Amino acid sequence: MTDEQDARRRPTISDVAALAGVSKGAVSKTFNGGKGISPDTMTRIRAAAAELNWIPSTAARAVSGGPARAVGLVLRRPAELLELDPFFPALLSGVESVLSEANYAAVLRFVNDANTERECYAELIGERRVDGFVLTDLRHRDPRFEWLTRLDAAAVVAGSPGRGCPFPSVRTGAGGEIHALVRHLIATGHRTIAHVSGPPGLRHARRRQQLWAEAARAGGLTPGPVVVGDFTADGGGRATRELLDHPTRPTAIFYANDLMAIAGMSVLAEQGVRVPEDIAVAGFDDISLANYVTPALTTVHCDYRRMGQVATQMLLSRLRGEEVVQQFTIGAELRLRRSTGG
Amino acid sequence: MTDEQDARRRPTISDVAALAGVSKGAVSKTFNGGKGISPDTMTRIRAAAAELNWIPSTAARAVSGGPARAVGLVLRRPAELLELDPFFPALLSGVESVLSEANYAAVLRFVNDANTERECYAELIGERRVDGFVLTDLRHRDPRFEWLTRLDAAAVVAGSPGRGCPFPSVRTGAGGEIHALVRHLIATGHRTIAHVSGPPGLRHARRRQQLWAEAARAGGLTPGPVVVGDFTADGGGRATRELLDHPTRPTAIFYANDLMAIAGMSVLAEQGVRVPEDIAVAGFDDISLANYVTPALTTVHCDYRRMGQVATQMLLSRLRGEEVVQQFTIGAELRLRRSTGG
Structure with missing residues (x-):
């Protein structure tokens, strides 16, 4: 057996203490x-x-089953969406603000397919690189619920969880705001309110479209037309x-996000279509530029940063073994601006 | 000594193989x-x-000194800037696209002060949570050069490194483009070209201001006025x-980023100042909306995504012990659009 040789070769906390001229307690506290x-x-x-190449606590904690002091975010979306879709940077900003206070790290993985995604969850939790996950971009019948349950992993959902979700969740409750927006458009004379949707595979994109359609019907309109967008500026222009x-x-267009709406307004301007006189325009998200375009964009303000904060706080509470509320809803706010004649 | 008891309590790869009905090799391959x-x-x-609570390779690798298959990004900036400044999401998108291919994770930490920052680098590398770092937001006389050298940590700088940088670096070489922009403004009759700067503590903000001042002087102008902005839309409006x-x-304003320029254009519109007729406007970054505002924004296109990709590739090469070019420059491109009468 080579254990003894290993022990001889591998430096101990006492070696480090001796070399630094301090107590073992001081070494331990430092790390x-x-x-x-x-x-x-x-x-x-x-x-x-460093000189002795001594490995302090975390690796040892991992072997002994202690916490990794890290939270995982596995994203099955192209990494380039990070720079295009303002949702994720805002969410991550909220996640990081809570982790930073708690002296935790975020472990980020972008994956391209379901197999790698599944492997990735298993590895991060199995190898104790993270203590739990924040799940986002929820899909229809999301398979992660089953994977993570089998792995006995802690998780919190940031977004609308859908049926059968075994984890606590935080979502933005924008239903009332989308209804209020459509009512406002109908009240100001619009009878044909189009929708430019996000990718239909994403739950939140489907949900926005569904709320728009419900609201149109509630106002006595036939919903439509609908054009599928992809949440990018280019997609919004094309749609x-x-x-x-x-x-x-x-005579009015409700875009599933602000990026598409702002790109859409530029196409309308180019074609000599006046906003809001000829076509009223509304978006969703309230990105920081929404108030700075001309005309200023009507939109639904969602606090994704707060969503990230609450989800992360809930996850850390769960990891400490505390009771956690099962569903938390963050209010949204309708911001009526000039683009709808508001 | 309790080693034997530990060994009895702690499951082995053989236990897992037996329970799953496979070979030990299959267990190892799986992880x-x-x-x-x-x-x-x-x-x-x-x-x-999971059932046996067996801990596979990474923790063991960490103890034996193997790679963590993770790259660290420690950011000393408020986490909320993530959602305001388009640089970081673009950079991160490039970093992640390379890590994702290599099956590596990114470990992100946001810190508020120099002490925590220093601790954080020491912990991530000391505890083998990461194999190396991508450094960004370089500061004047950046102390991280010394810290990381003492920790013997691998690092690559994404950004302009400044003097005495011991690490390879990737930067965007936008000097020629800022000069060309200022020459264009002078050629079209501008004699007072203002600058709205970024936070003066950041090297890239100082650099943009310096290039603008040089170019103005080269064109026979006295540079100024200068107003300090903070890279946010609000700061741009105020400035x-x-x-x-x-x-x-x-008669012309060069803003240190697009976000401030677009917010600035909105303030100008509000005050009845026509762009470009009364005041020409230019930004920096070429965010996806720059081409979609009215008038479209003249700006310097920088490929931060590619910067993140190249920096990460260089870091992974270094970690494999390969030769790495010391300084890599990614070209920028001047995009003349309607906001400068172009």
């Missing part, structure tokens, strides 16, 4: 937050640890051109 | 990429590992109001 240790001493201890050529030309 | 193992078998093996009240009212 567990550093409370009560001066910066200079910590630097000396870290240098000693807008399609609507201008549509046999049933709308 | 090292899964090559040649069917999804069903992997599921069975993972379930067995624009200040410039309108300035004793030396400019």
Whole structure:
């Protein structure tokens, strides 16, 4: 057996303490937050640890089953959407603000297919790289519910969870706001209110379309036309051109996000179509530029940053073994601006 | 000594193999990429590992000094900037696209102060949570060069590294483009070209201001006025109001990023100032909306996604022990659009 040789070769906390000229307690404290240790001493201890190639607590904690002090986010979307879709940076900003306070890290993985996705969840939790997950971009009959249940992994959903979700969830309750927006458009004389949707595979895109259709019906209209967009500026521009050529030309367009709406307004301007006089325009998200385009964009304000914060707080509570509310809803707000004549 | 008791309590790879009814090799393969193992078998093996609470390779690898298959990004900026500044999501998107191919994770930490920042680098590398770092948001005389050298950590800089940087770096070489922009403004009759800067503590903000001032001087102008912005839409609006009240009212404004420029254009429109007839406007970054505002925004296109990709590729090469080019420059492109009368 080579255990003894290993032990001889592998440095111990005592070696580090001796080299740095401090107690073992000081070494331990340095690698567990550093409370009560001066910066200079910590630097000396870290240098000693580096010199001896000594591996401190986390790896040992992982082997002994302690917490990883990290939360995983596995995203099955192209990494380039990060720079196009404002939802994820806002969510991540909220997640990070809570993790940062708790001295936790976020472990991010982008994956391209279901097999890699599944492997990735299993590895991150199995190898104790993370203590739990924040799930987002929920899909119809999301398979992650079953995978994570089998892995006995802690998780919280940021978004509308759908039926059969075994995890606590935080969503934005924008139903009332989309209804109020459509009512406002109907009250100001619109009878053909088009929708430019997000990718139909995403639950939140489906949900926005569904709420728009419900609201139109509730107001006595036949919902439509609908053009499928992809949440990008280019997609919004393309969808807008399609609507201008549509046999049933709308007098108002509700876009499933602001990026598509702003790109759409630019296409309308280019074609000499006045907003809001000829076509009223509304978006969803309230990105920081929505208030700065001309005319300012009517939209539904969603606080995704707060969604990320609450989801992460819930996950950390669960990891501490505390009771957690099962469903949390963050209110949205309708922001009527000039693009709907508001 | 309790080692034997530990060994008795702690499950081994053989226990997992026995419970799953497979070979030890199959268990090992499952937790090292899964090559040649069917999804069903992997599921069975993972379930067995979960049931026995067996900890596979990474934790063991960490103790034995193997790679963490993770790259760290430590950001000393408020987490909310994530949703406001388009640079970071684009960079991260590039980083993630390369990591995702290599089956690596990104470990993200947001910190508020220098002490926590320093601790964080030491912990991530000392505890083998990451194999190396991508450094960004470089500061004047950046202290991280010394910290990471002392920790013997691998790192690559995404951004302009400044003097004395011991690490390879990737930057966008936008010097020529800022000069060309200022020359274009001078050629079209502008004699007072203002600048709205980013936070002066950030190297890239200082650099943009410096290039603008150089170019103005090269064209025979006295650079100015300058108003300090903060890269946010609000900051851009505020700075624009200040410039309108300035004793030396400019006929052109070069904003250090697009977000401030677009917010600025909205303030100008509100005040009845026509763009480009009364004041020409230019930004920097070329965010996806720059081409969709009215008038379309002249800006310098920087491929931050590619910057993230190249930096990450360089870091992974270094980690494999390969030779790496010391300085890599990604070209920028001047995009002349209607906001400068182009």
